[in-house]
Amino acid sequence: MEFNCIIERESFQLNVKDRSLQISNKSNQYSFDLSLKILITWLFRENEINGFLLENLVVEGDGLNMKKLKQFLSGKITFSGIQIFYFFHGEINVNINKATKVCTLINRQTKLKFSCKCFKKSVLGIEKIHKEIEIIQKASKHGFAPKIYECFESNNCIYLIMENLERIQDQEFMDDDIRVFLYNLIQTITSLHKENIVHKSIKMSHILFSEDNKLKLVGFGQANDTNIQNNEFRLDIFKIGMIMYKFYQKQNFQIDQLPVIPDEGNQLIQSLLDWRNDSPFQLNLLLNHSYFKLLKNEGIKFQIQCMSPKFKTQVYQNEDDESNF
CATH class of the missing domain: 1.10.510.10 (Transferase(Phosphotransferase) domain 1)
Structure with a gap:
């Protein structure tokens, strides 16, 4: 997908594909390989997404385009601010070493219920967490594991949003x-x-x-x-x-x-x-x-x-x- 966006009052073209995100104009070009290591913080105006923060870039644009971009990037990269999009519904289980726990969340906009696996970064480490998520994604594509919808990260945890089974x-x-x-x-x-x-x-x-x-x-x-x-x-x-x-x-x-x-x-x-x-x-x-x-x-x-x-x-x-x- 492609659309126009603004960075520091300059006009840019944003182009996103399955594996890459590019933001460019005649003078500058920014390229990112899509992976769970990429962290985006969504920006809001009057309760609507109107941009995002990626590394040191503040990117603004049309709300509808940004909403479509978030949907496209879901599961491909990591977002911050899980509490903005979901609220807690109930805890299911906590791992014996407290490295993970599973809870149910409700999407604030759609009111649909999802399962969420919470990984504690200090216990498991980022690489191990990402490896497990990648295997789940691989299995999910063939229908052997839950559908993955989004991945979020906070200071202490990584949250994997999945279908409720x-x-x-x-x-x-x-x-x-x-x-x-x-x-x-x-x-x-x-x-x-x-x-x-x-x-x-x-x-x-x-x-x-x-x-x-x-x-x-x-x-x-x-x-x-x-x-x-x-x-x-x-x-x-x-x-x-x-x-x-x-x-x-x-x-x-x-x-x-x-x-x-x-x-x-x-x-x-x-x-x-x-x-x-x-x-x-x-x-x-x-x-x-x-x-x-x-x-x-x-x-x-x-x-x-x-x-x-x-x-x-x-x-x-x-x-x-x-x-x-």
């Missing part, structure tokens, strides 16, 4: 529901691995659902997308096996007894929990396992849509010692 209910599920859920989860992790991302912290509290019943992952604090070792892929697979075991343990729980699992389910669990198998993409083969045979006969996509609401709840529960996001 719903948690899996803490209850027993029928065998058919478990099969559909596991198929959906394996599909998601397989696709994540194909994008060269390992999650490394897959568990029930990190599996949520969007409004359209799409399974999405959160909790990317330990995730990796560079120089991945086969045992990191295997860790994700092992975690799926643990989730499957716990599902049946909850369904058939009796003191001093192992969970009752269908024969083909036992075979699948053994495959998932087999650390000797270090093939990074073997999950794709597991989708054809006999445990899922009945699903394919009855239409998997339809069953996933029917299954998801059974697993969803808007009640957030403290499950363990890690942040939900």
Whole structure:
């Protein structure tokens, strides 16, 4: 997008693309590579955005153009002044080492609810925070993680504004529901691995659902997308096996007894929990396992849509010692 702007009473042309922002006239040119390291402070006149502060530049312009610019830059760079745009709605969870917390915020203009992950800079460091956000962005583009809307920064924290997702209910599920859920989860992790991302912290509290019943992952604090070792892929697979075991343990729980699992389910669990198998993409083969045979006969996509609401709840529960996001 392009539009005219003013810097120190001089007229400039602002040009922004996916990866760069340029402000220039015949005498001067300013160029910025778009990344989370770029921090913009929005300026207001009569409660409307009319400009921004970027490094030492005060850039002013038409309110409508500035509003469109903010929308275009959202998620590509970092803004300051989160309290101007959002107000606190409720705290969800605090990380055990107080490095992160997740809360819900309300957008002051639209009144819509969002999830916000707050990173404490003094504990995690800027580079680690940015790395996690970049992995979430990468996963989000393919629909495996929450949509990212904006990133803000204050003196102490970085705030990631994301879509508000719903948690899996803490209850027993029928065998058919478990099969559909596991198929959906394996599909998601397989696709994540194909994008060269390992999650490394897959568990029930990190599996949520969007409004359209799409399974999405959160909790990317330990995730990796560079120089991945086969045992990191295997860790994700092992975690799926643990989730499957716990599902049946909850369904058939009796003191001093192992969970009752269908024969083909036992075979699948053994495959998932087999650390000797270090093939990074073997999950794709597991989708054809006999445990899922009945699903394919009855239409998997339809069953996933029917299954998801059974697993969803808007009640957030403290499950363990890690942040939900």
